[in-house]
């Protein structure tokens with residue numbers, strides 16, 4: 001099996017296990033997601049690396065902006081941002097956040113990246129194309145990367161490493177009776193890049209994965225809903241979650257760490273490598 005086939009198969013397996021489409025899921029959880037982002041530190045840890053790739057007045061393309069975790073700092077640091085976000089509710093939150101911050105240099109596009117490529121080509125070039133946890137549902141990832149690379153100096157992709165979060169896997173196994181299929185991450189992306197003949201730098205970043213709640217009841221309610229459990233299993237869920245629940249600065253929650261990967265495909269390094277290959 002090729003690396004690209006392995007990537008596509010994982011997406012098919014993921015879609016088979018989920019009862020909602022990707023857009024339905026993000027439309028439903030956008031509000032929760034916006035607050036979740038505030039409780040975690042991955043933007044603070046990753047943004048300095050993006051800044052290194054941003055000259056003054058840079059033009060940036062951001063794929064899958066969500067509620068704007070990176071869009072707002074990007075808009076502050078760059079000249080112009082083209083932000084692609086297919087979920088309507090995510091876009092509404094992003095719009096509100098941009099307005100509240102008084103930022104007017106972001107143009108929003110409502111299609112998925114796969115469908116926006118011809119338009120994006122007409123809007124290039126960019127100094128940075130950035131995707132944070134947003135390429136996991138694109139079967140033809142080689143086409144998307146292949147089309148974006150000629151348009152940008154840096155293509156940076158933030159995603160999970162592929163290492164499983166043991167506690168959440170255990171929860172899903174116990175309560176849904178099956179292994180949760182996780183979307184494709186670095187362990188499947190990097191082989192695709194190698195197959196495409198691309199050179200990429202990878203940084204591993206240790207970030208928080210915090211789930212804070214108002215109180216323990218709200219925490220249990222949230223996981224009951226997420227795991228779609230009948231009330232008869234509430235006690236069992238409570239027992240399973242109890243060892244994970246902590247109180248930090250008066251806040252109840254599950255506070256964990258997770259590793260993520262920042263992939264940087266630098267076109268200049270790519271060109272040097274291509275030159276080296278043709279003139280060894």
Ligand SMILES: C[S@@+](CC[C@H](N)C(=O)[O-])C[C@H]1O[C@@H](n2cnc3c(N)ncnc32)[C@H](O)[C@@H]1O
Pocket residue numbers: 022023026037063064065066067068069070084085086087090111112113114131132133134135137138
């Ligand atoms: C996990 S959220 C990440 C949001 C934001 N980038 C962040 O790091 O907080 C994933 C986002 O990617 C968007 N997305 C999913 N598939 C996409 C696609 N094919 N093209 C563009 N955006 C996509 C979703 O609508 C969602 O808002």
